[in-house]
Amino acid sequence: MNYRQMTAPCGLDCFHCPVYLANENPEIRALVSQKTGIPLEQAVCKGCRGENGKCPVIPVPCHVYPCAEQKGVEFCCDCNEFPCAH
DSSP: OOTTTTBOTTSOBGGGOHHHHTTTOHHHHHHHHHHHOOOGGGSOOOOTTTTTTOOTTOOSOOSHHHHHHHHTOSSGGGSTTOSOOO
16 A cells, blocks of 8 residues: 555545545445445545545545645645645
């Protein structure tokens, strides 16, 4: 597993997220689907970078991912403006 790829720009790690773990575990997928009310086939995520910063179970848009993309940094801590309001 590429841990760098599976860590969001904000520092959250996708490899411990239940929605990411649901990719390989049908029991976790069923639980995520039940708790979030989204269809079973959509109760998975490829990770922040794999989903372009759009987690399927979080209804609000992420402001960190597009900011990091725009500034060309891999992680927020690499940004000259860190810490910031995002």
